Amino acid sequence: MNHGKASGLITGRKAVGSREGKPRLNDVVLRVAGLSKRFRRPSRATNTLLVDELVGLLHRLRGRRAVEDEFWALRDVGLEVRRGEVVGLIGHNGAGKSTLLKLLCRILHPTTGCIEIQGRVGSLLEVGTGFHPELTGRENIYLNGAILGMTRREIARNFDAIVAFAEVEQFLNVPVKHYSSGMAVRLAFAVAAHLEPELLLVDEVLAVGDVAFQRKCLGRLRDLSAQAGRTVVLVSHNPAALASLCQRGVVLDHGRVLFDGAIRDALQRYTGTVDARVGTEWQGRAGDDRLRLVRAWVRPLGEDNQWDTGSAIEVGGTVEIRQPVEGLIFGFRLLSEYGADLAYTLFDDLETGLAEPMPPCRLTHTWKIPANTLAAGRYRVAFELALAFRELIHREPLGELAFDVENLTGIGRRYPVQGVRGFNSLLRPPWPAEKRVEPLSS
Numbered sequence: 001m002n003h004g005k006a007s008g009l010i011t012g013r014k015a016v017g018s019r020e021g022k023p024r025l026n027d028v029v030l031r032v033a034g035l036s037k038r039f040r041r042p043s044r045a046t047n048t049l050l051v052d053e054l055v056g057l058l059h060r061l062r063g064r065r066a067v068e069d070e071f072w073a074l075r076d077v078g079l080e081v082r083r084g085e086v087v088g089l090i091g092h093n094g095a096g097k098s099t100l101l102k103l104l105c106r107i108l109h110p111t112t113g114c115i116e117i118q119g120r121v122g123s124l125l126e127v128g129t130g131f132h133p134e135l136t137g138r139e140n141i142y143l144n145g146a147i148l149g150m151t152r153r154e155i156a157r158n159f160d161a162i163v164a165f166a167e168v169e170q171f172l173n174v175p176v177k178h179y180s181s182g183m184a185v186r187l188a189f190a191v192a193a194h195l196e197p198e199l200l201l202v203d204e205v206l207a208v209g210d211v212a213f214q215r216k217c218l219g220r221l222r223d224l225s226a227q228a229g230r231t232v233v234l235v236s237h238n239p240a241a242l243a244s245l246c247q248r249g250v251v252l253d254h255g256r257v258l259f260d261g262a263i264r265d266a267l268q269r270y271t272g273t274v275d276a277r278v279g280t281e282w283q284g285r286a287g288d289d290r291l292r293l294v295r296a297w298v299r300p301l302g303e304d305n306q307w308d309t310g311s312a313i314e315v316g317g318t319v320e321i322r323q324p325v326e327g328l329i330f331g332f333r334l335l336s337e338y339g340a341d342l343a344y345t346l347f348d349d350l351e352t353g354l355a356e357p358m359p360p361c362r363l364t365h366t367w368k369i370p371a372n373t374l375a376a377g378r379y380r381v382a383f384e385l386a387l388a389f390r391e392l393i394h395r396e397p398l399g400e401l402a403f404d405v406e407n408l409t410g411i412g413r414r415y416p417v418q419g420v421r422g423f424n425s426l427l428r429p430p431w432p433a434e435k436r437v438e439p440l441s442s
Contacts, residue, residue, distance in 0.1 A: 291321060327387050330383075
């Protein structure tokens with residue numbers, strides 16, 4: 001977390017995008033020009049930082065430069081964000097979203113380019129940053145608020161609101177090291193959200209906490225923009241949340257701005273890059289040494305194999321159980337084009353009684369989505385592997401599979417897509433299913 005109490009200019013060693021002769025716009029809170037960030041990785045591994053320095057010194061003394069692999073996390077990024085805008089940064093893992101936020105809040109320094117920020121900056125980049133595990137929740141509110149740039153008077157004025165928002169009243173005098181991860185997240189976001197900076201930078205906060213708290217976070221961010229006129233730059237892998245909160249989206253791809261415009265158009269561009277890598281069949285190894293999703297597919301069951309709303313659709317997946325497990329969660333979510341959850345089903349939904357422990361095996365499960373269930377449109381299938389009440393092992397935000405359905409012969413009934421945000425209106429339909437258990441191949 002970081003902050004800046006006044007207008008600031010950050011430049012790289014080769015600053016570009018000079019603003020000489022250009023009028024300063026009062027409503028531009030953030031201006032980025034020609035921003036690039038380069039990281040250097042040694043070509044061979046060494047044991048310690050001291051060894052790295054000594055090797056580099058020897059190379060310099062001999063007039064040689066150490067061979068390094070240069071990696072550009074960002075290249076020539078330009079951006080202007082106006083007061084009151086909520087902007088979503090969108091892109092696959094490694095696209096440069098988090099690096100950009102760290103540059104904006106001065107954790108990193110740009111290699112080239114410049115950043116100009118008007119006003120105070122608040123950031124929530126990593127959960128628990130600025131928290132001391134030995135201090136109580138009460139003490140950490142004051143510590144974290146001070147790190148974010150709040151005065152003691154500001155913290156005291158907002159203290160009750162922070163505690164109420166975080167829902168930790170009963171644990172204020174308990175050391176944070178005893179908090180669950182969800183409680184720590186709630187407290188961290190509550191402090192940052194009540195800083196009320198001119199610019200708030202948020203990285204993946206919508207991926208943490210329970211559903212109710214995610215809704216509360218969305219509402220708070222929306223209020224900061226609409227009522228207080230604050231500017232928010234948000235990174236999230238939840239397209240549905242971005243569509244509901246942001247007016248504008250910036251798509252990053254391999255460190256460059258691929259698209260900058262209306263959020264719906266940005267999401268379409270992003271999902272287009274995702275869809276270039278997904279289809280109706282998937283093979284791989286997703287999971288860990290205990291559980292692995294190794295195959296997934298979706299196919300129409302009509303006579304002509306047409307993707308028709310009037311035809312049934314089969315969804316199938318195979319998971320390898322490498323070690324005995326209890327409380328296996330294996331199923332999939334049916335998602336809309338933008339990743340909103342429509343339905344959720346598990347391999348044992350139709351079974352009664354207590355779940356039995358699963359020995360090592362190869363488990364294949366198929367589900368049948370009945371004809372006239374889906375409306376015409378694009379859908380995604382995201383498989384999930386987990387241990388009940390303990391651990392999420394695998395979940396792909398936009399799914400392993402994607403398919404399009406046309407309304408050729410069916411009546412095209414639809415799930416209530418309008419208003420779906422995250423887990424709202426999530427259905428658990430009793431779709432027909434079949435299970436096959438085979439021994440693991442050696």
